[in-house]
Amino acid sequence: MQYGEVLSKAWKIIWKYKVLWIFGILASLGTGGGGGGGGGSSYSSNDNSNFPQFDQYANQVENWVTQNWWVIGLIILAVVLLVLVMIVLSTFGRIGLARGAWLADEGKASLSFGELFAVSSPYFWRVILLAFLIFVMWLALMLMLIFPVIITAGLAMVCLLPVFCLLVPISWMLNIVVEQAVVAIVGEDLGAMEGLKRGWEVFRAHIGEMLIMGLVLGIGAFIAQLLIALPFIFTVIPLIGSAIIDNEGAMRTGLTATIVLVCLYAPVALVLGGILQSYLGTAWALTFRRLTGKSETAVVPSPYEVV
16 A cells, blocks of 8 residues: 555645545534543541631532522533433534545546435444444443452452553554444445444455554644644643732733633634644545445645646
8 A cells, every 4th residue: 555645645635625624623522532530539528627717618619509509400411411412413424434435536527515414314323333332342341451450459450450451453444444434334325234344344454554654644643643732731821820920910911821721722722723733634535445345536736736
């Protein structure tokens, strides 16, 4: 496979068919990951007597939550609905991006949002089912690994530590398989299981090319994401400056300025992240097509030649 041709063609496609940026933005809603562990406090409940202000604040929060439990319920419901909406939008984004890249590589003259959204609908539940299958697989694997650790009071962790370390490369390779499975479902009109099988077959048959492309796109995406996130560091400068001044008015002004700057740059970061996602999705679609013998049927002009 000619990696340079795939990488350059992906850029030409997303520059000519800028509607793919929209689907990239939608797809990026489901690619962000977050998580973290919370550490326990080093103080027991009796130690809080040394901090009467903390105890008073904690009691106020507890009383407010008790009296306004319905607000907490509404917040949880809103978060659940927001997550569901993001799942739906990101799924349509991934499907539309894969389908658009497929059609663009076949030489379709133009692409519209309505057209891509319409042709994405038949594949929605298939891709959702694919995501559910992957989730179940990971959940079963994690339970198989965690259960022995629990019943042995952590002693099995020593034996399973190499397995836990292998989860990182396994997750990375599984992500490549899923990318190919989505393209297979959308491009070859397959079901969820058939698409997953097809993605695995293509990955296994061309594992060298897949890993190289995965490294190239992964490293490139990591650098691009760092550059996109970098301006957020500068948004906290007013807050840091106000903290140094240590004045209530300055703190209020610094916090307000930071919030305003974050709100101003957040849409820019979302668009840039969407463009990046559209490039990655297009590159994976082209990779699938090249490795399965579906060569390009039309030459997309250079982005600098497009008016």
